[in-house]
Amino acid sequence: MNALGRHILAEFYGCNANILNDVEKVETVMVNAALEAGAEVREVAFHKFSPQGVSGVVVISESHLAIHTWPELRYAAIDVFTCGDRVNPWDACHYLVESLQATEVDSTEVQRGKLKELNAQKVS
Amino acid sequence: MNALGRHILAEFYGCNANILNDVEKVETVMVNAALEAGAEVREVAFHKFSPQGVSGVVVISESHLAIHTWPELRYAAIDVFTCGDRVNPWDACHYLVESLQATEVDSTEVQRGKLKELNAQKVS
Numbered sequence: 001m002n003a004l005g006r007h008i009l010a011e012f013y014g015c016n017a018n019i020l021n022d023v024e025k026v027e028t029v030m031v032n033a034a035l036e037a038g039a040e041v042r043e044v045a046f047h048k049f050s051p052q053g054v055s056g057v058v059v060i061s062e063s064h065l066a067i068h069t070w071p072e073l074r075y076a077a078i079d080v081f082t083c084g085d086r087v088n089p090w091d092a093c094h095y096l097v098e099s100l101q102a103t104e105v106d107s108t109e110v111q112r113g114k115l116k117e118l119n120a121q122k123v124s
Numbered sequence: 125m126n127a128l129g130r131h132i133l134a135e136f137y138g139c140n141a142n143i144l145n146d147v148e149k150v151e152t153v154m155v156n157a158a159l160e161a162g163a164e165v166r167e168v169a170f171h172k173f174s175p176q177g178v179s180g181v182v183v184i185s186e187s188h189l190a191i192h193t194w195p196e197l198r199y200a201a202i203d204v205f206t207c208g209d210r211v212n213p214w215d216a217c218h219y220l221v222e223s224l225q226a227t228e229v230d231s232t233e234v235q236r237g238k239l240k241e242l243n244a245q246k247v248s
Contacts, residue, residue, distance in 0.1 A: 004201070009234060009236070011238075013245040014245055043180075043181075045167035045181060046183075047183050055166070055187065059169050059170075059171050059179050059180065059181055063192050063201075064192070066203075066205075068129070068187050068188070068207070070128065070237070073237075073242055074245070077131075077187075077205075077237055079190075079203070079205075081201075083192070104245060110133060113197075113199055117135065118137070118197055121138055121198070121227075121228060
């Protein structure tokens with residue numbers, strides 16, 4: 001790895017609106033996605049909005065997963081950020097696509113904490 | 125706005141290592157950053173790692189802020205994701221640069237939930 005972490009930013013379209021509006025289901029799916037990737041869950045924080053929508057985060061030993069849902073648009077913004085080479089963020093992402101029943105996904109992987117940059121910043 | 129949200133991904137270098145390793149200070153700084161941007165704090169989840177490092181997330185009505193710190197590298201990975209046009213994620217980001225005493229920052233703003241894409245996905 002050339003970086004401390006891998007961060008997937010994913011736009012999920014055409015999801016199941018009922019799931020996206022159910023805070024308990026969304027929390028279960030997000031925690032399971034973390035476990036699916038082999039991550040260790042540390043903290044969980046979810047919130048249900050009125051009249052609709054859910055936001056939540058799973059803090060893992062390897063960084064975090066986050067979700068924000070717009071059930072009325074059948075859209076969810078997903079982040080899967082993992083550090084180290086023991087877990088693969090794409091395992092969590094693929095699990096989420098299936099669980100939220102997304103019909104289309106637009107995703108990008110970004111490197112976080114590039115080693116080259118970190119070495120350049122080192123104070124001698 | 126052409127999108128539901130604005131997401132800043134920022135690499136903070138040369139930060140104050142003592143702050144980065146103090147979970148209470150990091151939490152305070154992150155909550156204050158959210159407030160600085162005019163956001164409404166909903167949930168907070170922070171975790172201190174052994175031997176060092178802090179991970180944490182502030183869920184706000186307008187999405188979330190996240191941080192992962194490597195005190196030994198004086199590095200922090202920061203995310204500030206806000207929805208709507210009432211809050212400006214850069215206000216939170218600038219506050220964090222000052223509070224964590226970063227000497228160099230590499231940041232990018234990404235649009236989340238682009239309206240063009242969402243309209244194209246609409247089922248008639």
